[in-house]
Amino acid sequence: MSEIRVNGQTHEIQTDPDMPLLWVLRDVLGMQGTKYGCGIGQCGSCTVHLAGQAVKACSLPVSAVGDLEVTTIEGLSTDGQHPVQKAWREHGVPQCGYCQVGQMMAAAALLTSKPKPTDADIDRGMSGNLCRCGTYTRVRAAIKTAGKEMAK
Amino acid sequence: MSYPLNKSGQGIAIESGAPSVLRPALSRRAFMASLSAGSLVLATRFASGASVSLVGSSALDFEPDLFVSIDPTGLVTILAHRSEMGTGIRTALPMVVADELGADWERVVIEQSIGDARTGSQNTDGSQSVRGFYDRMRIAGATARRMLEQAAAQEWGVDAEECNASEHKVTHKASKRSLGFGELVEAASKLDVPAPQSLRMRDKKEYRIVGKNVPLTDMDGLLDGSAKFGIDARLDGQLYAVIARSPVLGGTLVNYDSDAALAVDGVVEVLEIPPFEAPHSFQALGGVAVVATNTWAAIQGRKALAVEWEAGPNGAFESKAFEAELAESARTPGRVCRDEGDAVAALKDADPADVFSADYYVPFLAHAPMEPPCALANVELNSDGQVTHCEVWTATQNPQAAQGILAGTLGIPPEQAIVNVTLLGGGFGRKSKPDYVAEAAILSRDLGAPVHVTWTREDDIRHDYYHTVGAVHMQAVQDKQGKPTAWLQRSAFPPITSTFVAGARDGGAGEMGMGFTDLPYALDHLRVENSPASAHLRIGWLRSVAHIYHAFGVCSFPDELAHRAGKEPLSYLLELLGEDRHLKLDGVQYSNGGESMEDYPIDIARLRHVTERAAKLAGWGRKLPKGKGLGIACHRSFLSYCATVVEVDVSKSGVLSITKVSSVIDAGTVIHPDRVKAQMEGAAVFGTSLAVHGEITAKDGAVIESNFDTYPLARMNDAPKEIQVEIVENDAPPGGVGEVGVPPFAPALCNAIFAATGKRVRRLPIRHHDLSWS
Numbered sequence: 070m071s072e073i074r075v076n077g078q079t080h081e082i083q084t085d086p087d088m089p090l091l092w093v094l095r096d097v098l099g100m101q102g103t104k105y106g107c108g109i110g111q112c113g114s115c116t117v118h119l120a121g122q123a124v125k126a127c128s129l130p131v132s133a134v135g136d137l138e139v140t141t142i143e144g145l146s147t148d149g150q151h152p153v154q155k156a157w158r159e160h161g162v163p164q165c166g167y168c169q170v171g172q173m174m175a176a177a178a179l180l181t182s183k184p185k186p187t188d189a190d191i192d193r194g195m196s197g198n199l200c201r202c203g204t205y206t207r208v209r210a211a212i213k214t215a216g217k218e219m220a221k
Numbered sequence: 222m223s224y225p226l227n228k229s230g231q232g233i234a235i236e237s238g239a240p241s242v243l244r245p246a247l248s249r250r251a252f253m254a255s256l257s258a259g260s261l262v263l264a265t266r267f268a269s270g271a272s273v274s275l276v277g278s279s280a281l282d283f284e285p286d287l288f289v290s291i292d293p294t295g296l297v298t299i300l301a302h303r304s305e306m307g308t309g310i311r312t313a314l315p316m317v318v319a320d321e322l323g324a325d326w327e328r329v330v331i332e333q334s335i336g337d338a339r340t341g342s343q344n345t346d347g348s349q350s351v352r353g354f355y356d357r358m359r360i361a362g363a364t365a366r367r368m369l370e371q372a373a374a375q376e377w378g379v380d381a382e383e384c385n386a387s388e389h390k391v392t393h394k395a396s397k398r399s400l401g402f403g404e405l406v407e408a409a410s411k412l413d414v415p416a417p418q419s420l421r422m423r424d425k426k427e428y429r430i431v432g433k434n435v436p437l438t439d440m441d442g443l444l445d446g447s448a449k450f451g452i453d454a455r456l457d458g459q460l461y462a463v464i465a466r467s468p469v470l471g472g473t474l475v476n477y478d479s480d481a482a483l484a485v486d487g488v489v490e491v492l493e494i495p496p497f498e499a500p501h502s503f504q505a506l507g508g509v510a511v512v513a514t515n516t517w518a519a520i521q522g523r524k525a526l527a528v529e530w531e532a533g534p535n536g537a538f539e540s541k542a543f544e545a546e547l548a549e550s551a552r553t554p555g556r557v558c559r560d561e562g563d564a565v566a567a568l569k570d571a572d573p574a575d576v577f578s579a580d581y582y583v584p585f586l587a588h589a590p591m592e593p594p595c596a597l598a599n600v601e602l603n604s605d606g607q608v609t610h611c612e613v614w615t616a617t618q619n620p621q622a623a624q625g626i627l628a629g630t631l632g633i634p635p636e637q638a639i640v641n642v643t644l645l646g647g648g649f650g651r652k653s654k655p656d657y658v659a660e661a662a663i664l665s666r667d668l669g670a671p672v673h674v675t676w677t678r679e680d681d682i683r684h685d686y687y688h689t690v691g692a693v694h695m696q697a698v699q700d701k702q703g704k705p706t707a708w709l710q711r712s713a714f715p716p717i718t719s720t721f722v723a724g725a726r727d728g729g730a731g732e733m734g735m736g737f738t739d740l741p742y743a744l745d746h747l748r749v750e751n752s753p754a755s756a757h758l759r760i761g762w763l764r765s766v767a768h769i770y771h772a773f774g775v776c777s778f779p780d781e782l783a784h785r786a787g788k789e790p791l792s793y794l795l796e797l798l799g800e801d802r803h804l805k806l807d808g809v810q811y812s813n814g815g816e817s818m819e820d821y822p823i824d825i826a827r828l829r830h831v832t833e834r835a836a837k838l839a840g841w842g843r844k845l846p847k848g849k850g851l852g853i854a855c856h857r858s859f860l861s862y863c864a865t866v867v868e869v870d871v872s873k874s875g876v877l878s879i880t881k882v883s884s885v886i887d888a889g890t891v892i893h894p895d896r897v898k899a900q901m902e903g904a905a906v907f908g909t910s911l912a913v914h915g916e917i918t919a920k921d922g923a924v925i926e927s928n929f930d931t932y933p934l935a936r937m938n939d940a941p942k943e944i945q946v947e948i949v950e951n952d953a954p955p956g957g958v959g960e961v962g963v964p965p966f967a968p969a970l971c972n973a974i975f976a977a978t979g980k981r982v983r984r985l986p987i988r989h990h991d992l993s994w995s
């Protein structure tokens with residue numbers, strides 16, 4: 070038995086300590102906003118925040134979370150109005166949408182550390198997130214829009 | 222040779238057959254009631270808090286048409302029967318219904334249809350949703366509108382012709398009276414449904430929704446993470462399965478260690494799925510399933526299985542050796558598919574110095590949708606072992622094909638299989654092949670519990686229905702001005718038919734008609750041929766299908782001929798297109814996407830127009846320093862016209878950067894311009910992935926690549942930096958959109974690389990080539 074904190078709530082879990090956080094979230098806690106895409110840290114579909122930093126939940130054993138706070142898309146905002154979510158809506162970013170939770174979580178973390186990211190910052194911060202539908206140009210534009218709002 | 226081409230000629234429609242009993246689209250009420258097994262957390266989007274009554278759900282509703290229903294509060298429910306995989310189709314088709322109806326878009330909810338033959342084809346494939354259902358949606362909306370107008374006219378004692386439905390109410394202008402849709406529901410329900418021929422369709426300028434970029438139906442759920450995909454389907458008490466499948470197609474199971482798998486914490490069962498019988502079509506591949514209480518445990522259990530396989534005849538397949546064989550086949554005279562003049566004699570008689578030949582090659586590609594194939598099945602049996610209930614929740618492009626394979630697998634009539642369609646995390650053709658649905662159903666039947674099958678990424682890359690490898694051989698005779706006087710082109714590729722007919726080796730008319738037999742160039746002597754090739758992997762259709770390798774040859778070759786003749790490539794291409802005309806393809810087996818050549822001619826003027834506009838948009842003709850270059854390609858596919866200019870910057874050391882893409886599409890009538898634009902942007906990135914990175918290889922019959930580390934896709938840092946799109950305003954009937962941007966991309970890119978570096982890429986992917994220059 071161990072505890073993890075997700076979106077401000079403490080959960081008691083009884084799982085294999087090696088189970089990646091991704092599967093704990095999805096199959097144990099029933100929080101399915103976070104997606105599986107590759108399981109090896111290559112696609113970013115599973116991106117969540119660990120103490121505010123973007124991490125790939127598929128490659129993080131739940132035992133490594135410790136008492137650090139996990140934030141998932143379900144906790145990014147209570148009303149879907151985080152500046153990143155607003156910018157995503159404004160730019161019509163999602164196509165199928167499957168990768169977009171990971172894209173938004175990565176973008177939100179990037180903007181926290183770099184409120185005014187350059188194109189090179191965006192390349193660095195976002196190249197771990199694949200989008201098979203090909204929404205990259207809109208992701209880039211939406212990050213800039215969200216950055217402006219967050220700077221206000 | 223023939224196989225059942227679907228309406229678009231794009232892939233195979235394995236329909237479930239005409240069921241003898243038609244099943245209604247399940248109402249939300251019936252849908253919830255059917256979940257005796259437990260609480261379902263999948264639902265279509267509904268207006269929050271609204272009293273939602275759905276198609277066929279309440280005696281009080283007005284249901285003039287399968288696709289539309291209105292409840293007494295005025296809430297309009299529109300049935301979406303095509304699958305949402307990112308094109309915005311769950312928004313676009315309902316927009317047409319709502320506009321014909323005169324509904325307020327804010328008071329419309331969208332319900333996703335289960336697999337239901339009454340809706341017509343649900344095979345969301347071949348870029349045909351709008352083309353195939355635009356008129357049907359107009360009829361649905363206009364039927365409901367006419368009946369509401371008649372109901373209001375009756376109430377007021379006026380002529381129905383004087384009444385008009387708009388903004389969710391019917392108005393009689395002369396007397397300034399109006400009644401809301403909800404108030405008219407009861408009276409309208411009592412009227413006879415008018416015949417479609419008697420309906421007046423709205424004039425385009427009356428439309429208030431069509432042509433506008435309305436917010437996507439699914440946007441909120443996609444942004445807050447609540448949208449449900451196939452991977453998210455859940456029923457109480459469900460088990461989670463992953464399956465070990467033979468690394469070689471058709472291999473047989475020899476041995477495995479179920480004890481080791483069962484020793485993994487959370488694993489509850491290990492069981493075999495019987496192998497398919499050739500041809501494999503959409504059957505489960507077969508293998509050993511590890512079933513657990515969560516996905517991770519199932520994956521760990523599978524690792525412990527230590528399965529041994531006997532490879533069988535495909536075990537000798539090597540993609541490298543096959544490449545040489547395929548190229549040789551493409552250089553060897555084959556079956557004639559189009560023949561004008563006498564190209565063979567002209568080539569034979571020509572001075573060898575005037576003959577130019579080139580060979581192009583595109584390797585196997587995997588679909589790799591971000592959401593891998595997934596399905597949840599709940600199959601219940603009675604004490605005699607007969608299926609009493611079969612229901613699945615899955616990300617499928619073709620729920621009726623899923624019904625078909627469930628019927629074949631379980632021995633039930635197709636209409637007994639209830640197929641609920643979730644959102645799809647990408648499809649690209651992979652999810653029109655429901656083998657994974659059959660797997661889940663077999664496991665649920667055998668275990669007596671709901672089972673969710675997840676394909677891991679490794680499963681997806683190693684057991685795909687691959688986009689086939691293709692070799693294209695091109696030959697032309699050039700006159701003194703460099704103009705081609707004779708032209709021969711031949712392609713060889715393991716055909717899609719091999720998935721449905723074991724041993725098939727000839728390219729189908731559908732595949733040959735994708736950018737090859739419909740070559741748009743003006744040539745006196747032309748021959749188009751196909752040469753045979755055998756399949757050793759499962760072959761299937763992928764976004765834009767045979768256009769990929771055909772366009773690569775057909776749009777690269779003119780650029781080569783132009784440079785060889787010292788001509789400017791754009792004017793050379795425009796001259797090659799010849800006079801504005803409708804291309805005649807007399808005597809050619811050509812499906813034209815299932816549409817007539819009168820309604821959808823091959824219109825060279827439209828192809829020229831997009832080409833000229835793309836050139837203008839890109840600033841064609843600018844002087845660029847060495848290392849930078851522009852390349853152009855134009856191509857008609859899925860009854861639409863597209864031209865793309867790619868601008869590249871190649872460093873001296875050979876690092877490629879795609880700085881700008883300029884695309885113009887003419888898809889006739891367009892419903893949601895922003896989604897057309899998005900599809901074109903996506904096509905440029907999809908094109909980058911396939912042109913720069915994509916290659917599936919096989920050794921000892923097994924696919925080598927397994928995940929995104931070995932099968933890379935375009936990322937933020939190497940995708941096109943800027944993509945500009947123009948949509949030609951056109952009242953022509955709607956053509957396809959989703960796939961149309963893909964074919965011209967790779968040749969335009971390679972033409973640009975040549976302009977920048979003088980290096981010609983004839984074999985994809987580009988990453989294997991040294992692009993350095995000095």
Ligand code: FES
Nearest residue numbers: 106107108113127
């Ligand atoms: S699923 Fe975690 S990076 Fe792909």
Ligand code: FES
Nearest residue numbers: 165166168200202
């Ligand atoms: S929107 Fe479909 S994968 Fe990114």
